[in-house]
Amino acid sequence: MLMIRGIALFLDRTYVKQNPNVRSLWDMGLQLFCKHLSLAPEVEHKTVTGLLRMIENERLGEAVDRTLLNHLLKMFTALGIYSESFEKPFLECTSEFYAAEGMKYMQQSDVPDYLKHVEIRLHEENERCLLYLDAITRKPLIATAERKLLERHIPAILDKGFMTLMDGHRIEDLQRMYSLFSRVNALESLRQALSSYIRRTGQAIVMDEEKDKDMVSNLLEFKASLDSVLEESFSKNEAFCNTIKDSFEHLINLRQNRPAELIAKFLDEKLRAGNKGISEEELEGTLDKVLVLFRFIQGKDVFEAFYKKDLAKRLLLGKSASIDAEKSMISKLKTECGSQFTNKLEGMFKDIELSKEINESFKQSSQARTKLPSGIEMSVHVLTAGYWPTYPPMDVRLPHELNVYQDIFKEFYLSKYSGRRLMWQNSLGHCVLKADFPRGKKELAVSLFQTVVLMLFNDAQKLSFQDIKDSTGIEDKELRRTLQSLACGKVRVLQKFPKGRDVEDDDSFIFNEGFTGPLYRIKVNAIQMKETVEENTSTTERVFQDRQYQVDAAIVRIMKTRKVLSHTLLITELFQQLKFPMKPADLKKRIESLIDREYLERDKNNPQIYNYLA
Amino acid sequence: MLLDYFELNSNVMMHYFNSPEGIETLCSDMEVDHTDVRILMLAWKMKAEKQGYFTLEEWRRGLKALRADTVSKLKKALPELEKEVRRPSNFEDFYSYSFCYCLTEEKQKSIDTESICQLLDLVLGSQFRAQVDYFIEYLKIQSDYKVINLDQWMGFFRFCNEINFPDLSNYNPDLAWPLILDIFVEWMQAKQS
Numbered sequence: 001m002l003m004i005r006g007i008a009l010f011l012d013r014t015y016v017k018q019n020p021n022v023r024s025l026w027d028m029g030l031q032l033f034c035k036h037l038s039l040a041p042e043v044e045h046k047t048v049t050g051l052l053r054m055i056e057n058e059r060l061g062e063a064v065d066r067t068l069l070n071h072l073l074k075m076f077t078a079l080g081i082y083s084e085s086f087e088k089p090f091l092e093c094t095s096e097f098y099a100a101e102g103m104k105y106m107q108q109s110d111v112p113d114y115l116k117h118v119e120i121r122l123h124e125e126n127e128r129c130l131l132y133l134d135a136i137t138r139k140p141l142i143a144t145a146e147r148k149l150l151e152r153h154i155p156a157i158l159d160k161g162f163m164t165l166m167d168g169h170r171i172e173d174l175q176r177m178y179s180l181f182s183r184v185n186a187l188e189s190l191r192q193a194l195s196s197y198i199r200r201t202g203q204a205i206v207m208d209e210e211k212d213k214d215m216v217s218n219l220l221e222f223k224a225s226l227d228s229v230l231e232e233s234f235s236k237n238e239a240f241c242n243t244i245k246d247s248f249e250h251l252i253n254l255r256q257n258r259p260a261e262l263i264a265k266f267l268d269e270k271l272r273a274g275n276k277g278i279s280e281e282e283l284e285g286t287l288d289k290v291l292v293l294f295r296f297i298q299g300k301d302v303f304e305a306f307y308k309k310d311l312a313k314r315l316l317l318g319k320s321a322s323i324d325a326e327k328s329m330i331s332k333l334k335t336e337c338g339s340q341f342t343n344k345l346e347g348m349f350k351d352i353e354l355s356k357e358i359n360e361s362f363k364q365s366s367q368a369r370t371k372l373p374s375g376i377e378m379s380v381h382v383l384t385a386g387y388w389p390t391y392p393p394m395d396v397r398l399p400h401e402l403n404v405y406q407d408i409f410k411e412f413y414l415s416k417y418s419g420r421r422l423m424w425q426n427s428l429g430h431c432v433l434k435a436d437f438p439r440g441k442k443e444l445a446v447s448l449f450q451t452v453v454l455m456l457f458n459d460a461q462k463l464s465f466q467d468i469k470d471s472t473g474i475e476d477k478e479l480r481r482t483l484q485s486l487a488c489g490k491v492r493v494l495q496k497f498p499k500g501r502d503v504e505d506d507d508s509f510i511f512n513e514g515f516t517g518p519l520y521r522i523k524v525n526a527i528q529m530k531e532t533v534e535e536n537t538s539t540t541e542r543v544f545q546d547r548q549y550q551v552d553a554a555i556v557r558i559m560k561t562r563k564v565l566s567h568t569l570l571i572t573e574l575f576q577q578l579k580f581p582m583k584p585a586d587l588k589k590r591i592e593s594l595i596d597r598e599y600l601e602r603d604k605n606n607p608q609i610y611n612y613l614a
Numbered sequence: 615m616l617l618d619y620f621e622l623n624s625n626v627m628m629h630y631f632n633s634p635e636g637i638e639t640l641c642s643d644m645e646v647d648h649t650d651v652r653i654l655m656l657a658w659k660m661k662a663e664k665q666g667y668f669t670l671e672e673w674r675r676g677l678k679a680l681r682a683d684t685v686s687k688l689k690k691a692l693p694e695l696e697k698e699v700r701r702p703s704n705f706e707d708f709y710s711y712s713f714c715y716c717l718t719e720e721k722q723k724s725i726d727t728e729s730i731c732q733l734l735d736l737v738l739g740s741q742f743r744a745q746v747d748y749f750i751e752y753l754k755i756q757s758d759y760k761v762i763n764l765d766q767w768m769g770f771f772r773f774c775n776e777i778n779f780p781d782l783s784n785y786n787p788d789l790a791w792p793l794i795l796d797i798f799v800e801w802m803q804a805k806q807s
Contacts, residue, residue, distance in 0.1 A: 567790030588793040595765050596723065602765055607772055608790045 034079045047072065048086055052093050059097065059124070070132035077134050087137055091144055094125075098148035106153050111161025112173040118149045119176060122183075151184045158193040166197050169225055174233035187237070195243045198226065202251030206259060215259065216266035220289050223248065249296040253581060257302045257540060263294055264306035271329065272314060273321045283325055291332050298581040300337060305543045308345060309389045309535075315352050316381060316428055347387035355381045358413070367412045371404075378405050382413065382422070389539075394427045396448070397473035399455050427478075435493070437515045444493065445523040449474055449482045454493065457511045464508040483509065491517065491524045547580055551590045554578060556599055559612040566609050567591075634666035644689040651736050652692050655699045658711045665718050706771065712737050713767045724761035727753045734770075742774040752798050759794055766792045780806070 051072060058064045076082040098121070105114055125145050129138040150157075157177070165173050181190050205211070205218045226244050234240045252259050270278075270286055278286075297303055314320040327349070334342045359379045362368050398406070410422050429448030433455075434441065446454065452472050456463060469479055480503040487496040487509060494509045554577050559565060565573075574587055591610070594600045603609040641648040660676030662668050668676070680695060682688040699708045716725050716733060725733070731750045738746050749770065753759070769792040777785050782803065787796040 568788065571788075584788065585793055585796060588790075588796070592763075592765065592792060596763055602768075602790070607769070610790075 030078060034081070044081075044085060048089055051086065052090060055090070055128070056093070056097060058128075066131055073132055073134065082134055083136070087134075087140075090137070091140055094141060095144050095148055098145050099152075102149045102153055106156060110164075111157055112165065112170065112176075114153075114157070114161075115173060115176045115180060118180060121145060121149060122180075146184050150180060151186065154181070154184070154186045154189055158189060162190075162193045163197060166194075166201075166229070169229070171229065171232045174229055175235075178234050178237075187239075191240055191243050194240060195247050198244060198247035199251055202248065203254055206251055206254050212258065212262060216262050216290070216293065219252070219259075219293055223292065224289070245296075248293075249298075252293065252296045253298045256581065257299055257543075259293075260297045260299050260302040261306045261536075261540075263290060263297065264303050264310060266290060267307065267329065268310035268314070271321055271325055273319050280322070280325070283322075284328065287325070287329055287332065291336065294333075295336065298579075299543075300341070301546060301580055302540065302543050304341065304345075305389075305539050308348075309539060311345060311348060312389050315348060317430065344387045347384060351383050351387060352381065355379075355383075358382055358416075361416075362409060362412055365412055367408055367415075371408050376401055376405065378402075378409070380409055381428075383425075385423075390542075391425050391427060393423065393425070394475060394478060395473055396426045396452055397471065398426075398452065432521075438513050439516050441520075442515070442517060443521040445521065446486075447482070449478065450486055450524060453479075453482055453486060457494070462508055462510045465503065465505055468509070483507075485524060489525060491522055493524060547582070548590065550580075551578065551582065551587065552594060555587075555590060555594055559600060559610065563612045564603070564609060568608075570610060637666060637668065640685070643685045644692075646689070646692070649736070651740075652696055654712055654715065654736065655695050655708065656692070657715055658699065658708050659695060662715065665715055709737055709771050710764070710768060713764055724763040725767075726761050727759060730762045730767070738771070738774065742779075745770075745774045745779050748780070748802060749798060752801055756797070756801075758797070762794075766794050769795055 051069065054064045054069060073082070073086065076086050101121075105117060109117070122142065122145060125141055126138070129135065129141065133141070162177075165177070178187070178190065181187055202219070202222065205215060205222060208215075211218070223244075230236060230240055230244060267287070267290055270283060270290075294300075294303065311326070314326070320326055330342050330345050330349070333345070362380075406424060413422060414420065426448050429451075431446055431448060431451040433444045433446060433451060435444050435454075444454070449472075452474065453468060456468060456471055460467075465479075465483070468483070469476065472479065474482065483494070483496070483503045484501075486492070487494040488501055488503075492512055493515060495512045496503070497508050497510070500507075551574070554574055555570070558570060558573050558577070570591070571584060571587055574582070591600065595602065595610075598613055600610045601613055603611055637653070638648050641650070641653060646652060656676060657668070659679055660668055660672040662672045662676075677683060677688070680688065680691040682691045698704060712733060713725065716729060717723070731753055734746050734750060753762075773785075773791070773795055780802070782799055785791075785799050787799065
């Protein structure tokens with residue numbers, strides 16, 4: 001045809017151009033060819049099936065003559081029958097092929113391999129378009145392949161493979177999944193799968209009571225792994241990010257209170273001295289991470305109560321690893337929850353600092369210099385009762401010297417700050433004693449109760465339980481714990497007769513003459529310093545008590561401004577105001593209690609409405 | 615006329631009021647059991663304030679309203695009184711009155727569940743037999759509530775009037791029903807399934 005055109009070029013260029021109703025040679029040639037082709041549908045049909053078979057063979061991995069394909073398809077395009085005669089059967093064929101392949105592969109291979117395969121297939125099809133298919137085919141072709149290979153298998157892929165990928169932290173495979181899914185608008189299903197995965201895995205962590213100890217570190221690890229998946233595989237998709245947050249909030253509040261308590265404990269562990277090998281920055285990083293978990297906690301008051309209790313121990317026993325870290329934690333909490341939340345915690349720090357000054361000036365004072373018994377040194381923490389956890393007062397008969405000391409200090413303190421009331425918290429005191437063992441001198445770091453017991457042995461060799469109880473005046477249970485720590489623990493300053501782990505009524509104790517130890521200064525661990533079960537439950541109970549008051553206060557506050565409000569609206573507003581989780585039933589109970597106490601009444605005509613009673 | 619009669623018979627009638635024994639005598643004279651709901655209705659009509667005592671004024675108010683000047687007339691007036699009380703416009707008032715009538719101590723606001731069971735049986739038993747029976751059964755096995763207050767008492771009355779029983783299909787615990795009814799309904803549903 002080119003040749004014919006070449007011969008008649010002049011004719012074509014001049015005559016045809018001037019006569020619009022005469023076709024150019026090229027067009028005429030095409031038209032004639034087309035006409036003949038349509039007269040022989042057999043030929044066209046054969047060509048198309050031939051083409052399709054070739055493509056299928058290529059898909060199956062055989063090498064085919066791509067140039068031939070290219071030429072033939074160009075011809076179809078030129079003849080204007082491409083989309084009608086070729087594209088339609090081609091797409092149908094593709095659809096069939098991939099539908100079958102998808103089914104087969106899904107059964108045969110595991111999810112990551114399948115995804116890889118899909119990716120390759122899509123790439124191939126793309127290539128095919130570039131090499132020999134007409135450009136307009138690209139979109140429908142890729143869409144067909146995506147539909148057959150991906151879309152219909154999405155639930156199966158997620159079901160079969162998502163968990164294993166997440167568990168295995170397979171960043172690349174997950175990324176592949178994400179990008180493939182985003183092609184077929186299936187990210188929503190992926191997001192849901194992610195959500196349910198987090199919930200399921202997280203629930204296992206949170207609900208496993210036996211592993212309470214590791215819950216926080218497990219959660220932190222889990223969160224870190226999710227974050228890296230989000231960043232590297234899910235291209236920091238915002239919806240996914242929110243999903244992670246929501247799911248975490250859900251799972252951490254699955255169990256009431258305990259997670260909050262454990263987070264506080266976890267922090268205590270980190271902030272307590274003796275955590276060698278952690279640099280300041282590392283500690284700082286851990287605190288930040290824990291804070292993320294803290295953010296999800298609904299019952300922040302539980303956290304506060306336990307945190308405060310542990311902080312008190314750290315401060316009073318000088319066990320804090322670093323005051324800087326403590327303060328940075330407080331300021332983090334402050335930015336998170338506002339100054340109201342940290343008010344008391346900060347007060348505790350102030351007390352400690354103030355106490356230092358007071359002790360200094362006490363030492364300088366005339367009272368101290370003239371009246372103090374010699375040979376002992378004492379430092380006093382003066383604590384503001386409202387800031388600190390409440391400690392049950394415990395009686396003890398102190399040695400004379402200490403009593404004198406306390407009295408003088410009291411006199412001094414009250415002369416400086418009149419109108420205040422000092423109450424000695426004997427259970428928190430601790431001392432360093434010099435002990436003269438036959439096999440060497442030692443210094444013993446002990447609690448005040450331990451001191452009181454040990455000092456009895458200055459004047460006696462052997463004492464019965466009853467003797468000790470009578471002369472110290474320490475409460476029975478506490479005394480048993482104290483004696484246990486002195487005679488049955490690692491460091492045995494006393495010996496108990498008969499031997500045994502528990503202290504019985506008719507046991508007796510003697511000073512352990514044969515005591516030896518590698519160090520000069522020895523700490524005798526006091527058992528009472530460990531958290532007892534009662535202490536724990538009482539902390540929790542106090543939190544619940546507090547919550548009740550807060551609910552009552554919130555109800556009264558709301559009703560005072562509204563005067564008249566329906567039950568549903570009141571409940572909604574309460575949920576907005578309260579910062580801890582409450583069941584509607586609990587709120588009802590508080591409302592009823594307030595009705596009982598005549599703060600509110602039920603409206604006489606509409607029982608759904610409450611009136612405020614001034 | 616009544617007053618005259620009252621004056622005339624004051625010596626006779628005197629022993630009926632101002633003491634629990636008086637009321638008991640009145641009951642036996644009328645041949646009505648003293649736990650009969652109609653005695654409670656009589657007290658409601660008299661607007662008696664204190665359980666077991668009809669004061670002179672209350673006594674007069676009641677007799678006058680019932681147009682009764684003798685024990686036998688009073689007895690005959692009782693069926694009419696019952697009809698009056700059972701009228702919907704009066705019944706709620708009577709129901710709430712019956713609770714307050716049982717508050718015997720100063721500043722007492724609630725009644726122990728055992729008495730509540732008896733009272734419920736007495737005032738609502740004929741009208742809402744099934745509800746009352748179930749509720750009493752529940753009150754007897756539960757341990758959360760030792761006493762019932764007026765709000766809960768009135769709540770149960772609304773419950774009987776408004777809620778389909780026994781399918782409870784239109785009960786919604788998100789509404790302002792007293793909590794005890796939420797728990798009662800939960801208990802009912804657990805029992806039914």
